Amino acid sequence: MKHLQAVNQKAEVVETTQAAESQTSTEDVVGLAQPLGCTTIYNPGWEANAWGGVNAMCAPMEADLLGCANVCWWPAQVPDSLQNYPEWAKACSGLNQEDWRNLEVVFPKVR
Amino acid sequence: MDLQFRPENAHTVTYGGGKILVAAKSMALFAMDPVAEAVLRYAQAHPRCSVDQVTQALAAQFSVQEVAETIDEFVRLHIFLPAGVASAGARLPSLDVERFPLTSLVLNITNKCNLHCTYCYEPEEAKYGPAAVQMDLETAQASIDFLWQRAGKSREVNVIFFGGEALLNFPLMRQIVTYAQAKARASGKIVHFSLTTNGTLLTDEIIDFFQAHRFGLTISIDGPKDLHDKRRSFLTARGERKGSYEMILPRIRRLLARYTARPVVARVTLTKGTIEIVRIYEHLTDLGFFEVGFAPVTAASGAAYGLEPVDLRHVLDGFRELGARYVARALRNQYTGFSNLSALLTDIHQGTNKLFPCGAGLGLLGVDGNGDVYLCHRFPGIEEHKYGNVAEGLQYDRLNAFINGAHIGQKPVCQTCWIRGLCGGGCYHEAYTQFGDGALPNLHYCAFLREWTEYGIGVYMELQQKNPGFIQTWVLRGRGDVPRELT
Numbered sequence: 001m002k003h004l005q006a007v008n009q010k011a012e013v014v015e016t017t018q019a020a021e022s023q024t025s026t027e028d029v030v031g032l033a034q035p036l037g038c039t040t041i042y043n044p045g046w047e048a049n050a051w052g053g054v055n056a057m058c059a060p061m062e063a064d065l066l067g068c069a070n071v072c073w074w075p076a077q078v079p080d081s082l083q084n085y086p087e088w089a090k091a092c093s094g095l096n097q098e099d100w101r102n103l104e105v106v107f108p109k110v111r
Numbered sequence: 112m113d114l115q116f117r118p119e120n121a122h123t124v125t126y127g128g129g130k131i132l133v134a135a136k137s138m139a140l141f142a143m144d145p146v147a148e149a150v151l152r153y154a155q156a157h158p159r160c161s162v163d164q165v166t167q168a169l170a171a172q173f174s175v176q177e178v179a180e181t182i183d184e185f186v187r188l189h190i191f192l193p194a195g196v197a198s199a200g201a202r203l204p205s206l207d208v209e210r211f212p213l214t215s216l217v218l219n220i221t222n223k224c225n226l227h228c229t230y231c232y233e234p235e236e237a238k239y240g241p242a243a244v245q246m247d248l249e250t251a252q253a254s255i256d257f258l259w260q261r262a263g264k265s266r267e268v269n270v271i272f273f274g275g276e277a278l279l280n281f282p283l284m285r286q287i288v289t290y291a292q293a294k295a296r297a298s299g300k301i302v303h304f305s306l307t308t309n310g311t312l313l314t315d316e317i318i319d320f321f322q323a324h325r326f327g328l329t330i331s332i333d334g335p336k337d338l339h340d341k342r343r344s345f346l347t348a349r350g351e352r353k354g355s356y357e358m359i360l361p362r363i364r365r366l367l368a369r370y371t372a373r374p375v376v377a378r379v380t381l382t383k384g385t386i387e388i389v390r391i392y393e394h395l396t397d398l399g400f401f402e403v404g405f406a407p408v409t410a411a412s413g414a415a416y417g418l419e420p421v422d423l424r425h426v427l428d429g430f431r432e433l434g435a436r437y438v439a440r441a442l443r444n445q446y447t448g449f450s451n452l453s454a455l456l457t458d459i460h461q462g463t464n465k466l467f468p469c470g471a472g473l474g475l476l477g478v479d480g481n482g483d484v485y486l487c488h489r490f491p492g493i494e495e496h497k498y499g500n501v502a503e504g505l506q507y508d509r510l511n512a513f514i515n516g517a518h519i520g521q522k523p524v525c526q527t528c529w530i531r532g533l534c535g536g537g538c539y540h541e542a543y544t545q546f547g548d549g550a551l552p553n554l555h556y557c558a559f560l561r562e563w564t565e566y567g568i569g570v571y572m573e574l575q576q577k578n579p580g581f582i583q584t585w586v587l588r589g590r591g592d593v594p595r596e597l598t
Binding site (some may be wrong): 012 | 131132134137138139140141143144146147177180181184188459460461462464490518571575
């Protein structure tokens with residue numbers, strides 16, 4: 001803080017927190033005005049189907065990974081399929097619920 | 112932007128070297144530059160203003176940017192709020208006490224006492240005669256089990272022995288220590304033991320036992336013989352009062368010579384006529400106590416031994432006098448065992464900002480000889496604050512109701528006070544004794560505590576400026592920062 005100088009430990013904590021916060025936006029949080037990504041699609045593995053069926057639920061995390069990487073990209077930690085691991089999801093057609101079974105295993109490249 | 116000045120969040124303390132801003136919402140302390148001082152002065156005179164008005168008023172001395180930056184910093188500290196925004200203290204959390212780990216349990220192992228101190232808050236019937244309860248082994252073990260069940264993931268727990276005079280049930284104390292240490296080994300937790308005693312029953316055997324288990328010891332002693340014997344007396348079978356000082360003196364000397372595991376603390380109860388602070392301090396430290404803590408007596412109004420405002424004034428003057436010695440010695444790197452000031456300096460340094468006055472009901476509970484659980488060790492016998500039994504469990508709905516009702520936000524008078532984060536409204540038992548309601552703030556101490564805190568801030572500033580590091584090395588206590596040997 002420019003015009004106030006911290007004198008006790010709490011003030012130092014306040015200053016550090018304020019400094020960190022001012023790196024990002026200090027505006028109020030505004031709710032997302034439109035649906036994005038996986039909120040627009042039906043992604044089995046998360047949800048009961050339209051008839052209340054649960055047969056698509058309890059998919060393993062690989063299904064989620066694939067769904068996040070291919071169908072709806074969000075920053076899940078999936079292998080880089082553009083440059084380094086193009087084979088990772090090559091065998092997945094993107095058309096059926098069991099696609100995740102065709103994911104490849106990748107290992108980090110040693111430089 | 113239109114602003115509202117929140118004076119309850121901005122208090123200035125003037126000390127020898129300058130002025131300090133207490134941002135009371137967080138208990139952060141700041142030194143102000145001239146812009147900040149000017150903006151604050153303007154706000155105090157014009158509590159409803161706009162950024163433009165402030166800027167214009169100060170245009171002759173400070174640039175628009177400087178003023179705007181300062182206002183922004185004050186907004187972050189809730190010293191200004193945008194006009195129309197509700198006061199920032201408004202929202203109260205709803206606490207679930209059951210999710211709080213219990214870390215300290217005070218075991219009232221006997222109600223009996225061999226002294227008849229005139230100011231004792233325990234009722235006569237509880238201490239003497241057939242109604243006096245001695246805790247038995249089964250209840251003690253159930254209490255320890257209860258502590259372990261409720262401690263959750265806490266690595267350390269505290270077992271505190273209390274009474275009556277706890278040493279009247281010393282055999283049980285031994286058994287409890289054995290039992291608790293076995294549980295500690297089995298569970299990987301560390302257990303600490305402490306005791307408050309009147310000192311009349313200390314023997315070599317008992318002292319060696321304390322040494323072996325590193326007990327934290329507090330001796331209740333009110334000062335030199337004339338002051339101590341005024342209230343802390345035996346009652347003979349013939350109904351005569353006989354002071355206990357002569358009896359405890361050799362025992363205390365023996366203790367202080369023989370017990371070296373931890374510093375021993377003297378707890379002084381201040382009553383009418385026994386408030387010679389410096390004299391009491393010097394006497395007790397000459398005896399060999401490491402530290403002296405002064406506690407004004409809890410008295411229902413009208414009690415002969417109670418402290419009136421004129422007495423509290425005298426106490427504060429005594430605290431200042433002792434404080435001056437504390438500072439002089441601190442500048443020579445010598446610690447002074449004046450508990451009250453050390454605790455205050457710790458709170459000021461850390462910016463303690465409490466929502467409750469203490470951990471009673473949350474991290475600490477009291478158990479009486481029957482295994483009944485109370486808010487703390489002062490409440491046995493007060494049905495309203497009995498919350499269950501160690502064997503049968505707690506009535507969390509009732510405890511939650513009390514604790515949530517005791518939150519600082521529930522004390523309207525406290526909302527305008529700049530020390531609310533340090534005080535939290537004050538001791539529940541004190542409030543219960545004075546006003547019949549543990550959730551009320553201790554209004555009879557507000558002026559005292561505000562003045563004491565201002566004084567403490569002055570001491571803090573002086574020490575930080577003239578001997579930086581002293582507080583961190585010697586004063587910070589028992590809240591994780593300080594070597595255990597100094598606590």
